Amino acid sequence: MQQPSKKKRLIVLIISVIIALSASLILYFSPKDPNLNIEITELVAKYNENCPLLIQQGIRLDSVSLPKKQVVQYNLTLVNVEKQTAEIDTIKENIQQSLISTAKANPGLRTFRDNNFTLVYRYNDKKKIYLFEVTISPEQYK
Secondary structure (H helix, E strand, O other): OHHHHHHHHHHHHHHHHHHHHHHHHHHHHOOOOHHHHHHHHHHHHHHHHOOOEEEEOOEEEEEEEEEEOOEEEEEEEEOOOOOOOOOHHHHHHHHHHHHHHHHHHOHHHHHHHHOOOEEEEEEEOOOOOEEEEEEEOHHHHO
């Protein structure tokens, strides 16, 4: 008789752990403010309605996405650059410094700044070949 009691306790313990884990994951991944989630989604959709868009000489914004929680990704093309002939490290370094300044001051990024989003800028060359990615964390723009 003692054996089924231990088995029952083990099953109850396993079920309790699964329920606790599920509840914590749901709370972690659910938005803290449902209105914020709607606002961010609408903002990204608005950006995408205008894409592709030449945002600066030689730089085209192709799309914007939300790949992960608290991350916005800008997909861009350097329309005058070809990977085979480009000095990618130099281009990336120059763009990175400019992006940090932009992230700090651009009013269009305020919603993302105010909500501690990580900004990811993914660059392709004119043939749509991946060049590099610049990631700016909240610590860098605050």
